[in-house]
Amino acid sequence: MRIGELSRETGVAVPTIKFYVREGLLPAGRLTSPNQASYDDGHVRRLRLIRGLIDVGGLSVATVREVLTAVDAPGGSVHKVLGAAHDAITPVPTGRPEGLPEARRTVAELLRRRGWRAEADHPAAEAMAVALAAFQDLGQGAFVEVLDDYAEACERVADADLAYVGRHADVEELVESVVVGTVLGDAVLTALRRLAHVDRSARRYEQHGGGPVAGGGAGAGVTEGGADPS
Amino acid sequence: MRIGELSRETGVAVPTIKFYVREGLLPAGRLTSPNQASYDDGHVRRLRLIRGLIDVGGLSVATVREVLTAVDAPGGSVHKVLGAAHDAITPVPTGRPEGLPEARRTVAELLRRRGWRAEADHPAAEAMAVALAAFQDLGQGAFVEVLDDYAEACERVADADLAYVGRHADVEELVESVVVGTVLGDAVLTALRRLAHVDRSARRYEQHGGGPVAGGGAGAGVTEGGADPS
Known part of the structure; x- marks a missing residue:
């Protein structure tokens, strides 16, 4: 197909398609004459993947390029593509909160307690330690007590994700499912x-007959009507 | 305390503190002479909250301003602050995938099936529908089959979050815990x-003795060593 048809098929404007080709996100079409290129179903598919990552995943063009480089690398394993996709979309925390060493110990203990086969110096473990140290700095250190609930929830999610990825028979489909599932899965989860x-919050609200919306316990000091002085 | 002490106490540079005051994120100090202002513990606390939201939460200055406006609004309920904080940090999907109407029905059905008291036109429901429609566009429509696993995991997380928020006796602490828990909680969860x-992924890898890292089922076509032609 010509570039106009590729544009109609995917809803992506011609100048945008040309931009993606220049930026190395989309392979160039096959030249059929000096200034005429032909595109195929592989281009349609790749273009949809690019738009999904940018529009819904919120990724930048540079990040999409990193992810696609991992996808296209020869000999890439699901494990590696999953890692590259997640590294690309995980914002690197810029802060260096005070309690970082203690937070790192908390993360390492959690991994040990759950028996997870993940290194304590994994980038995601570091991102988590920075977030926990920030909780601590903000006087919310007790948040660590809910970590096992979070971890159990994530075990369930990861089991579902891996089972979903594993059902793809076609190699390219499998790799795409990892990328899409990692990027869009975060959007669905949050x-x-x-x-x-x-x-x-609504359940607690109803139970208390017009009382506090959330925090039905000792903390029920903020109501719909105004600050409760108690 | 003077601005220099506030800076040392929080690790935030003096020009940055002045910038936050100009931008309306931090209340101005109390003037003790025409060009000397005094700051208190409330400033220390607010400044730590601002840094946490920016450095770890990845929020922009404009978004932090929106969140703090909700926090400071008189008569704000936990429910409202939670809503404002989450609206501020939820990226608005810019794409309009083809299958959006069907994806909206899928979300509405999920809410009904789980008995969740949340409106099907809630912004988060719309964000989720856009993500699901993108999965569909990318040939990953089967992802909807894992939604109940995701939903169950999120019920567990939300119960833990609400119980955590509810333990705060002090009103300001409670509101801060909602903001911090919403923003940093997403970082911890992902x-x-x-x-x-x-x-x-490691467990599957070990089980298969050096075989496929993930997707041990029919989809085990990508290995560490290179693409498996099968």
Whole structure:
């Protein structure tokens, strides 16, 4: 197909397609004459992947390039592609909170307690330690007590993710499912966490007959109507 | 305390503190002479909250301002602050995938099936529908089959979050715990999801004695050594 048809098929404007080719995200079309190129279904598929990562995953063009480089690397394993995709989308924390060494110990203990086969110096472990140290700095150190609940929830999610990835028979499909599942899966998970908050908050609210929306315990000091002085 | 002491106490540079005051993130100090201001523990606390949201939460100055406006609004409920904090940090999907109407129905059905008291037109539900439609566009429509696993995991997380928020007796602490827990909680959750992937992937890898890292089923076509032609 010509570039106009590729554009109609994917809903991506021609100048944008040309931009992706120049930026190395999309392979160039096959030249059929000095200034005419031909595109195939592989281009349609890759273009949809690019748009999904940018529009829904919120990735930058540079990050998409990193992810696709990992996808296209010869001999790439699911493990490696999964790692590259997640590294690319995990924001590197810029802060150096005071309690970082202690937070790193907390993460290492959690990994040991759960029996997870993940290194304590993994980038995600470091990102988590920075977040925990920030909780501590903000006087929210007790948050560590909910970590096992979070970990159990993530075991369930990871089991579902791996089972989902494992069902793909086609190699390219499998690799794409890892990338898409990693990037868009985060979007689905945080959206669902928010909806679950709404539900749990509504349940507490109803139970208390117009009282505090959340924090039905000792902390029920903030109400719909105004700050409760108690 | 003077601005120099506030800077030492929080590790935030003096020009940055002045910038936050100009931008309306931090209340100005109390003037003790025409060009001398005094700061208190409230400033230390607020400054730590600002740094946590920016450095670890990855929020922009404009987004931090939105969140703090919700925190400081008189009569703000936990429910409202939670909503404002999450709205501020939820990236608005810019894409309009083709299968959006069907994806919206999938989300509405999920909410009904789980009995969640959340509206199907909630912004988080819309963000989720856009992500699901993108999965569909990318040929990964089967992902909807893992949604109940994700939902169950999020129920567990939300229960832990609400119980954590509810333990704060002090109103300001409670509101801060909602903001911090919403923003940094996402960072912890996605980092833990990644670590759980590493663990689950490693377990499958070990089980297969050097074989495929993940996707031990029909999809085990990508190995450490190179693409498996089977």
